[in-house]
Amino acid sequence: MKVSFSEEDEHFRTEIAGWLQDNLRGEFEKLRYRGGPGDEHMYPQERQAWEQRLAEGGWTCVGWPQEYGGRACSIEQQVIFFEEYARAGAPGRVGHIGEGLAGPTIIAFGSDEQKAKYLPGIVAGTQLWCQGYSEPGAGSDLANVKTRARFDEARGKWIISGQKVWTSLAHESDYCFLIARTDPDSVAHKGLGFFLVAMDQPGVEVRPIVQITGTSEFNEVFFDEAECDAADIVGAPGDGWKVAMGLLGFERGVSTLGQQMQFQNELDQVVALARENGAAADPVIRQRIAKAHAELKIMRYNAMRMLSGQSGGDGSLQKEALIYKLYWASWHRSLGELAMDVMGPECEILPAAPYELSRLQAMYLFVRADTIYGGTNQIQRNIIAERGLGMPKEPRGNA
Amino acid sequence: MDFTFTEDQLLFQESVRDFLRNEVTPERIRASWESDSGREDALWAQLAELGLTGMTVPESSGGLGMSALDFVLLAQECGYVALPEPLVHTALVAVPALCDIGGELAEQWLPRVAAGEAKVVVGLEQNMLVEDAHVADLLLLQRGAALLAATPDQVSLRHNESVDPSRKLYAVDIDAAAAPVVEGEQAQRIVARALDHGALGSAAQALGLAQRMVDMSVQYTAERQQFGVPIGSFQAVKHHMANIAVRLEYARAPVHRAAYAIAHERANAALAVSHAKLAACEAANLAAKNCIQVHGAMGYTWEVDLHIFMKKAWALANTWGDAGYHKARVGERIFADGAVLGAGATF
Ligand SMILES: Cc1cc2nc3c(=O)[nH]c(=O)nc-3n(C[C@H](O)[C@H](O)[C@H](O)COP(=O)(O)OP(=O)(O)OC[C@H]3O[C@@H](n4cnc5c(N)ncnc54)[C@H](O)[C@@H]3O)c2cc1C
DSSP states (O other), X not given: OOOXXXXXXXXXXXXXXXHHHHHSSGGGGGGTTOSSTTOTTSOHHHHHHXXXXXXXXXXXXXXXXXXXXXXXXXXXXXXXXXXXXXXXXXXXXXTHHIIIIIHHHHHHHOOHHHHHHHHHHHHHTOOXXXXXXXXTTBSSSGGGOOOEEEEETTTTEEEEEEEEEEEETGGGOSEEEEEEESSTTOOTTTTEEEEEEESSSTXXXXXXXXXXXXXXXXXXXXXXXXXXXXXXXXXXXXXXXXXXXXXXXXXXXXXXXXXXXXXXXXXXXXXXXXXXXXXXXXXXXXXXXXXXXXXXXHHHHXXXXXXXXXXXXXXXXXXXXXXXXXXXXXXXXXHHHXXXXXXXXXXGBOSBTTTBOOHHHHXXXXXXXXXXXXXXXXXXXXXXXXXXSOOOOOOOTTO | OOOOOOHHHHHHHHHHHHXXXXXXXXXXXXXXXXXXXXXXXXXXXXXXXXXXTTTTSOGGGTSOOOXXXXXXXXXXXXXXXXXXXXXXXXXXXXXXXXXXXXXXXXXXXXXXXXXXXXXXXXEOGGGSSEETGGGOSEEEEEEXXXXXXXXXXXXEEEEEEXXXXXXXXXXXXXXXXXXXXXXXXXXXXXXXXXXXXHHHHHHHHHHHHHHHHHHHHHHHHHHOEEXXXXXXXXXXXXXXXXXXXXXXXXXXXXXXXXXXXXXXXOTTXXXXXXXXXHHHHHHHHHHHHHHHHHHGGGGGBSSSTHHHHHHHHHHHHTSSSOHHHHHXXXXXXXXXXXXXXXXXXXO
């Protein structure tokens, strides 16, 4: 065990901090602290330009291997990168689905051709991705997807038809990775394929869904005989579930570090507000803030423990990975409640018409989604109990 | 000791419930969000016709002469439909304040309120902003230790948006012309009573809001299928709903008890009101949290009606004294010198 940074790491810190200071200004100044949860609709173009600026500096995909355009940073350096990124108030990353999910999946399961075709655009910040898992009938029961993929021999292409829903950032995306049924007679997680599909084509229609924040970050996506090259299935037909689940592992990977730094920024804002408006004098508020602080540290230590992979062969590492989503989502939801209690009567008042929320108000609403997407709290508890503790499985109906 | 309501009270509740559920639909609320004032004269006229704007106005002034206890069940129904019109404010805050002020002002305005011809609103410093000032014909405004009465031509309004798009909030600047109608101790007493009335109204509405969210979610979880069965059949989902039911059922008694204390001007009314507001708003906040959760991503959309009720609950929890304010008030009473606690002081 070692919980300090080396001299080399500290050099790295100076480097990224300096780079951010030099670059997050001018046209990008207004992006500070923007584009986070509940604010994803803000400045999409400017944030993509920022993504490309990061790429020019070599600051996208910092944890990826060099052969794929990454920086091959150690875990420590990735931690530092995310710390400094958050400290500078740099904006929410529009490329996070590509960098955090699509890219790692392609690296792990994709063909050389797919790597050559897709990874450079992710690294360069020029191509954005969305995740097409959920469908109207397939939420928690993800294996119930009905979207079909049929191979058309004549055209030499996969033809995809069906409906996805809740697809974050589909309206900004160049590509969608999705699961679809390659075997029409199959049920549940058998007979699925994992596809990389271009969004800009006649068979794809994106309709925004307005969220309780009054803004729109997710969409319905309709595939009507959309085409996908024969080479753009990841793994073989029937491997879709395996690939999709591998990807969910990445969702709990290094990207969580960045998220925690953002949590820290939010907590700092709550603390600052409590000082400013006197709520800090209330002992109940003080204790809740102290608790939030302690729990955030717990998350941080455990994320690093999980990433450093040093918890031995007793399987406890695996359990941490299962626990993490439930813990942070619940923590974040409580932070939203705490923020509103610190705001007091003012928490009702919007900064501007027609429905512009303050950062903390937007956060309070957005955290309601944290306990839902990426596996609801209830599903997470089932996973912890059944996979982590080996308890008997819940009855699952007849499906 | 009798916590039941009379047959008359229950019958009236039923007819008001039918009316509100038929008329004040989520579609109508959404339409009101798009309109300039967010208020409908035609609906107000109907409410007046039903006697609701005059419920608490004395019979001598053309009202029904009923009390907060008679109105509390109706306030729950207003919450259930998330009524945008300021009916609860009128019956539970404005009319009692006018009655407390008395004299010419009361004589002049009470009959018009009862007839649905005029709206009166009360603005307390505790609330920072004034609800529905844009449609008020008379504003009773607290300024320090005085209560002023102002007509629309004597004030300038600045509109503020609320997290609940149905709520219309205003910062009110008064021109010098508006004279204090009461000052000193009497004004303080009226302000304190108005705050308690407002808090009671919020508490009663919170019960209705929570019930509405529960009803919607029980229905949704029976219809929505995952893993081949209704999600409502999963224990985790049921427990989310049962936990609300426990809080909500148990929040009713304190709210009714507070209405009684106010109606009978009991010495401990303020304490009862704080308790009621805490219990009811906690129930409504839990309902909002759990009901969104069992709706899954659907609960996070603007299109699903749940957020109409969730946002009103959010706003009401923080007006007429937020949780911190009311907890502090309960604490002060308990720790006051000579506080009478324990057996024999249950009520
Ligand atoms: C902001 C946001 C962004 C999203 N982005 C994306 C995206 O980019 N791509 C994508 O594919 N999806 C996305 N999703 C969808 C998300 O993954 C689903 O919402 C999630 O999987 C839950 O599915 P559901 O909404 O259909 O809820 P349901 O599955 O219908 O669940 C409703 C309720 O039932 C409970 N429940 C269901 N099954 C069980 C069980 N077996 N035991 C106990 N309780 C159960 C749930 O916990 C929940 O409380 C997003 C969702 C949100 C809110």
